[in-house]
Amino acid sequence: MRKMEDLISINYVKLLIIALFYTCVSCSSVEKKIYVELNDTVPCVRLLNATHQIGCQSSMSGDTGVLHVLESEEDLDWILNTGPHPPYMIVMETAFFNRSVMLRMKNSSRVSGVAVIVSKTGLAENFSPHTTCPNQNTGVYSASYGPELANCNVTAWNPLGNGLSYEDFSFPVFALKDENQTQVIRKCYEEHNLRVNGSAPQYPLCAMQLFSHMHAVTDTVTCMRRTDLQNRFSINPEVMCDPLSDFNVWSSTRPLNNSAKGHKANESVVIAATRLDGRSFFWEEAPAAEGTVSGIVTLLAAVHALQPVTQQAPPPRNIFFTFFQGEAFDYIGSSKMVYDMERNEFVIDLDNVHSMLEIGQVGLRSGRNLWMHSDPVSLTNSSVMDEVTKMTDNMQSIADGLHISLAKLNVTQPLPPSSLQRFLRVRPIPGLVLADHQTSFINRYYESVYDDAENLNVSYPPNLSPDEQLVFETEEAKSLAEVATLVARSLYKQAGGEERNLNNITADPRIVAQLLYGFLIQKNNSWFRSLLPPEVTKKGANSILSSGPPQFYIGVGPRNIGPVHSVTRFVQYIMANLTGAATNLTETQCQNPESKDLFSYFWVSGPSSVNSSGEPFCVRAPVRLAKAVSPAFERMEYGSRDYSTWTESRWKSIRARVFLVASRELEMLTLGVGVAVLLLSLMVTYFISSKADLLFSSARETPTTTY
Amino acid sequence: MNLERIPNEEKLQLCRRYYLGGFAFLPFLWLVNVMWFFKEAFLKPAYTEQPQLKSYVKKSAMGLLLWVAVLTTWITIFQHFRARWGEVGDYLSFTIPLGTA
Numbered sequence: 001m002r003k004m005e006d007l008i009s010i011n012y013v014k015l016l017i018i019a020l021f022y023t024c025v026s027c028s029s030v031e032k033k034i035y036v037e038l039n040d041t042v043p044c045v046r047l048l049n050a051t052h053q054i055g056c057q058s059s060m061s062g063d064t065g066v067l068h069v070l071e072s073e074e075d076l077d078w079i080l081n082t083g084p085h086p087p088y089m090i091v092m093e094t095a096f097f098n099r100s101v102m103l104r105m106k107n108s109s110r111v112s113g114v115a116v117i118v119s120k121t122g123l124a125e126n127f128s129p130h131t132t133c134p135n136q137n138t139g140v141y142s143a144s145y146g147p148e149l150a151n152c153n154v155t156a157w158n159p160l161g162n163g164l165s166y167e168d169f170s171f172p173v174f175a176l177k178d179e180n181q182t183q184v185i186r187k188c189y190e191e192h193n194l195r196v197n198g199s200a201p202q203y204p205l206c207a208m209q210l211f212s213h214m215h216a217v218t219d220t221v222t223c224m225r226r227t228d229l230q231n232r233f234s235i236n237p238e239v240m241c242d243p244l245s246d247f248n249v250w251s252s253t254r255p256l257n258n259s260a261k262g263h264k265a266n267e268s269v270v271i272a273a274t275r276l277d278g279r280s281f282f283w284e285e286a287p288a289a290e291g292t293v294s295g296i297v298t299l300l301a302a303v304h305a306l307q308p309v310t311q312q313a314p315p316p317r318n319i320f321f322t323f324f325q326g327e328a329f330d331y332i333g334s335s336k337m338v339y340d341m342e343r344n345e346f347v348i349d350l351d352n353v354h355s356m357l358e359i360g361q362v363g364l365r366s367g368r369n370l371w372m373h374s375d376p377v378s379l380t381n382s383s384v385m386d387e388v389t390k391m392t393d394n395m396q397s398i399a400d401g402l403h404i405s406l407a408k409l410n411v412t413q414p415l416p417p418s419s420l421q422r423f424l425r426v427r428p429i430p431g432l433v434l435a436d437h438q439t440s441f442i443n444r445y446y447e448s449v450y451d452d453a454e455n456l457n458v459s460y461p462p463n464l465s466p467d468e469q470l471v472f473e474t475e476e477a478k479s480l481a482e483v484a485t486l487v488a489r490s491l492y493k494q495a496g497g498e499e500r501n502l503n504n505i506t507a508d509p510r511i512v513a514q515l516l517y518g519f520l521i522q523k524n525n526s527w528f529r530s531l532l533p534p535e536v537t538k539k540g541a542n543s544i545l546s547s548g549p550p551q552f553y554i555g556v557g558p559r560n561i562g563p564v565h566s567v568t569r570f571v572q573y574i575m576a577n578l579t580g581a582a583t584n585l586t587e588t589q590c591q592n593p594e595s596k597d598l599f600s601y602f603w604v605s606g607p608s609s610v611n612s613s614g615e616p617f618c619v620r621a622p623v624r625l626a627k628a629v630s631p632a633f634e635r636m637e638y639g640s641r642d643y644s645t646w647t648e649s650r651w652k653s654i655r656a657r658v659f660l661v662a663s664r665e666l667e668m669l670t671l672g673v674g675v676a677v678l679l680l681s682l683m684v685t686y687f688i689s690s691k692a693d694l695l696f697s698s699a700r701e702t703p704t705t706t707y
Numbered sequence: 708m709n710l711e712r713i714p715n716e717e718k719l720q721l722c723r724r725y726y727l728g729g730f731a732f733l734p735f736l737w738l739v740n741v742m743w744f745f746k747e748a749f750l751k752p753a754y755t756e757q758p759q760l761k762s763y764v765k766k767s768a769m770g771l772l773l774w775v776a777v778l779t780t781w782i783t784i785f786q787h788f789r790a791r792w793g794e795v796g797d798y799l800s801f802t803i804p805l806g807t808a
Contacts, residue, residue, distance in 0.1 A: 057806065215805040225794065226803050234802060 038185075038656040040178035041115075044169070045283040046214040046649040048223055048241060049330075050632075050639045054165065055214070055649075058113065058172040062211035065089030065112030066661065067189050070096050080108050084200045087112035089208040091176075091185055095122035099162040106169055113172040113210045115656070117182050118449055126444035129164035129281040132156045134447075138330040138644060140421040141414055146377040149414035155439050157416050158446050165281045165447065172210035174656055175282045175449070188658055203663035210656050216241035216649035221638045223647060241647040242556035245629035246565045248333045249276070249572045250322040251303070251579060253310040253495075255598040255622035262344030264352055269320040270494045271356040271431075272487065273334070273419050274299045275327035276567060278552040280449045287452040288552040289520055290443040294363030294456065294480060296323065296571060297515040301484035304578040305507040306492060315497035317354055323571050324419045325628040326554045328447065330644035333628035334419035338426055339643075346626070350427050355387055355494060358420045360435035362483050363456045363476065364442045369405050370483065371438050375420070376411040378428035387430035395432070395490045398502065402486055409438065416441075434487065453520040453549070470517045470525050477513035484512060511578075518570070523550045528570065530607040531577045534616050536569075537605045544569055556648050557629070572623055576602045580621025590618035600624060710747065718747060719756040719763075726763040734774035737767040 046055035066085040070076060070092040079088045087110050092101075097116045105111040133152035141150040148154070176182050188206040195201055215238070216223035223241040231237045256264065274295035278288025287293075303321050310319065326332025340346035341353075362370065372392055378384045392408045399406035415421055420431045436442055445451040453459070458476050460469045484507035492505055518528045524545045529537045536543045544550075544566035552567055580602065585593065590603045599620045608614035632643035639645070662670075688695060710718065725740035741764055748757065748764040789796035790808040797803060 060806065213806055217806055217808050222793070222797070226797055229797055229800075230803065236802075238805065240805065 035657045035659045036184060036188075038176070038178075038181050038658065040176075040181060041654075041656045042118075042175040042177060042282045042285045043210075043212045043654045044173040044175075044281055045212065045651065045654075046168075046216060047244075048216055048218070048220045048645075048647050048649065050221060050641065050645040051219055052166075052168070053216070053218060054168050056169040056171065056173045056212060057214040057649075058210055058212045060213045062209045062213075063087075063089075063112040063172055064207055064209040064661075067091060067185065067193055067206045067208050067658070069186065069189050070101075076101065076104070078195075080104060080110055083110070085205060086110035089210070090114045091117065091189070091208075093117050093122050094119060094127075095124060098124070098127070099164055102164060102167070102169075105171075106167065111171060113174070113208070115174045115176050115185075115208065115210070118175045118177055120450075120454070123450060126160045127448050127450060128158055128161045128444070128446040130158055130161045130279075130447035131163050131166055132158050132161040134158055134161075134328075134417040135330050137641065138335070138422075139415075139417060140375070140377075140424040145425075146414060149376070154413055155416075157440055158443075159440050160444060161446065165279065172212045173281075174210055174212070175285065185658055188660075192660065203666065204660040206658065207661040208656065208658050212651060212654045214649040214651050216647065220645045220647045223649070224636075224638045239650060241649045243629055243633045244326055244329050244332060244554050244644070244646045244648060245557040245627070245633075246277075246325045246333075246554050247568050247625040248322060248325050248337060248628045249568060249575065249623065249625055250320065251575050251621065251623040252321065253306065253319045254314065256318070256320075256347045257597045258347055258624060259597045261346060263349045264347070267318060267348060267352045268316075268354045269318040269348060269352055270354050270491055271320045271322060271423075272299060272302065272359070272491050273322045273324060273356060274359040275419065276323040276325045276333065276552070276571065277328050277554045278451070279328045279447050280451075280553070282449060284551050284553050284555065285449055286447070286551050286553040287449065287520070287549055288447070289451050289453055289456045289458075290361050290363045291446055291451050292552050293516070293519045294361055295359040296567075297512055297519060298359050298362055298480050298484045298487060299323070300515055300571065300574055300578065301481060301507040301512045302488035302491065303575060304511050305484060305488040305505050307579050309492060309497070309501050309505050313498065313501050315492055315495035317495040319491050319495050320348070321575070323568075325565070325568060326630075326644065326646075327419055329554065329646040330630075331419060331422045332554070332630045332644045332646070334422040335643050336628050336631055337626065338422050339631040340626075342426060347624075350423075350429075353423070353427075353429055355391060356420055356423060356429055356431035357391075357487065357491060357494065358418050358431065358433045359483075359487060360416060360418060360433050360437075361441060361443055362434060362436050363480065365436045365479055365483075366442065367405070368403075368479070368482075369407070369436065369438075370399070370486070371435055372406065372408045373413070373415050373418075373433040373435060374409070374411070374431070375415045375424055376413070378424055378430075379411055381428050384428045384430045388432065391430065391432055391490075391494060394493045395486070398489045398493065399486055401502075402482060404482055404486055406486070407438075413439070434483075453516075456516075456520065458516055458520050466522060467526055469521065470514055470527055471510055472517075473509045473513045474516070477516055478509050480516070481507045481509035481512040515574070519567075520549050522548065523566070523570065526608065528574075530605050530614060531573045532569070532605060533573075533603050534605045554628075568625065572625060573602060573604065576600070576619050576621040576623045577604060579623070580619040583618045583620050585618040587616070587618070598622060710743070715754055715756045718744070719760050722747075722760050722763045726767050729767060729770055734771055737771040737774075740764065740767040741771060 044056040046053055046057050065087040068079055068088045068090055070090050089112055133156060136151055192206040193201050227240045275292055278286040278292040280286045324333030341349045374388050396406055415433055416435060418433045420433055423429045445455050456476050458474050460472055464472060488505045488507060489502045514527050518525055524547055550567050555565055587603055590601045593601045599622050602619045603616060604619055605616050606614040630644040632640035632645050722740060722744050725736050729737040744760060744764050748761040
């Protein structure tokens with residue numbers, strides 16, 4: 001009998017477990033029935049500097065609101081004033097995503113969040129969420145250096161900038177990229193929330209919930225202090241923000257001994273620089289075509305064009321190519337390199353720098369014009385003046401030979417935002433910035449999600465396969481190849497190379513076309529795959545080689561996306577392949593070479609043909625990465641005014657979902673009924689247990705007799 | 708422990724121990740003391756140790772009230788001004804809430 005009872009109790013336990021299991025399964029399916037998760041969304045996240053926080057955030061448990069699609073001014077009035085179901089979650093087309101609308105929402109308590117449909121339809125003539133004066137306070141111009149030029153007094157470089165990226169929103173803002181999901185939202189809205197003849201829609205209504213709760217708050221000083229405190233005292237340490245950081249990529253025509261830091265005797269270098277990053281209002285969504293890619297592509301093509309000549313007829317001076325990371329955020333990369341040069345922690349120091357040529361935005365040359373920008377303040381120094389004049393004259397004559405109209409600007413205009421400014425802060429280095437704009441930027445979509453291939457007019461005839469598109473020489477590719485030729489020849493001349501070799505330097509439009517395709521259209525292409533290490537190519541879509549163009553937001557370095565940012569990696573490997581020499585080292589030898597002083601070694605996949613995956617080999621090239629993190633973080637000066645202090649907040653989850661909500665009355669009624677049932681059952685239980693003797697007197701005796 | 712079964716001298720001893728213990732910044736001991744011996748001190752028919760017990764309970768209650776007043780004031784001030792104090796506020800905090808000033 002006892003045994004039987006044990007068995008029965010075991011069975012009960014089993015039943016209970018199964019019951020629990022089923023409840024869990026069914027509870028998840030109930031969740032699926034209620035919520036539609038939106039997967040392909042891009043949030044706006046919080047960034048902080050020494051004094052401010054910018055970006056967006058939701059509350060800890062997400063912000064919910066009744067969906068309303070903003071399609072007209074009338075809708076705006078409905079949302080902000082008359083609609084009976086606040087708070088509203090706004091879904092808007094690009095056309096409405098501008099400063100005035102966003103600020104009205106920011107100041108209203110009736111808005112719980114915004115979802116922007118990123119599409120090209122209804123795109124405004126121009127849209128730049130950046131400021132009118134990029135990197136205003138960390139360039140060279142200040143009260144002590146050309147005060148009349150400071151704060152973009154002479155030229156507002158980005159006059160179209162509306163500053164949205166630098167606003168602080170207390171509600172979440174997401175971008176919707178997937179057409180299907182946009183359709184789901186629209187359908188839900190049209191079925192439930194549409195006004196009929198101007199009267200309010202009836203419950204149940206379609207609602208959306210956005211989660212993007214940010215951990216950091218106020219400014220970098222506060223967040224670094226708190227992170228520090230938490231790590232010291234708390235049992236459960238929590239990092240709240242990370243400095244924006246990644247790597248600069250550099251190389252030189254003559255290898256430099258990387259293990260010896262500081263001044264190099266008998267070394268004089270001409271620096272050729274461009275920037276490696278961009279940004280937009282949304283997180284990790286920065287195509288930066290004109291803003292950054294035009295420069296990267298031009299410099300890489302110039303590096304390639306210079307390669308054979310600098311080997312056969314090396315010029316007396318070295319040419320030092322560098323791609324600066326994080327320039328969009330107060331010059332992170334260039335300020336770090338200059339800082340290291342000053343403290344003898346870099347391969348060369350500032351005494352080794354002869355001059356500098358920087359490539360700005362060069363992709364939108366209307367009428368084939370290019371402009372040379374120089375710094376009027378340092379030109380008052382006669383030796384700098386002489387060198388700059390020589391440089392401009394040389395470039396001018398080279399441009400004439402190429403039929404490019406290149407003009408020098410008069411000396412009253414300051415430099416546009418450029419890495420050269422960080423060098424000028426410490427020393428009057430002769431330098432020029434090459435750009436397609438005379439005064440303010442031609443780029444109408446500077447630092448926005450629309451600065452993409454279309455903005456650069458990179459498009460392909462229909463019916464081309466991806467491999468045909470890869471090598472298709474668009475007008476833009478030809479144009480940038482010309483600029484690259486100009487840059488390459490100017491650098492060679494500037495490095496003291498002989499005039500007669502100049503004609504042997506010509507950038508290959510095909511390389512430019514491939515670079516443009518890889519950086520603007522599809523990074524997962526056969527050419528990029530052949531240049532990258534096999535472990536990257538094998539992983540395919542899961543690695544940095546996912547489908548689509550790369551994004552150029554710097555990010556917080558190794559924490560999220562492998563060892564290095566994808567663009568940094570691409571530039572590093574492209575440069576290694578374009579300038580390096582193939583060696584016959586094996587894979588292990590390649591990864592642990594005898595000496596890394598002069599060269600880096602890269603194990604790359606090699607070109608693949610139709611039926612084979614290519615033969616990996618080892619490339620030796622003087623291409624290096626150098627940490628790009630603002631010196632402010634090394635010096636722990638989180639309130640620094642001289643160096644970038646940008647950090648990115650951490651967060652737990654970022655997601656979005658759509659569901660139907662019932663009216664408040666119905667919700668309250670359901671809750672009330674639930675509570676009533678609970679109370680009733682308590683009372684019944686109490687009553688039964690107090691009268692148990694009476695109720696169960698006979699039933700109790702039967703089982704006891706069986707024992 | 709059941710107070711009913713303890714002789715009065717021991718009750719007094721116990722009450723005294725809790726009362727003294729409370730001075731070691733342990734207001735909860737006073738709270739326990741008050742709760743536990745309130746009946747003994749004020750509601751039970753008189754016995755020899757009762758006046759002493761009464762005084763311990765009273766003093767414990769006063770100490771407890773003082774603690775409550777001080778703590779309430781401090782917590783109110785701290786919660787209200789922590790964000791405004793900035794650096795000092797953070798140094799005074801053991802756990803810092805995420806995502807709020």
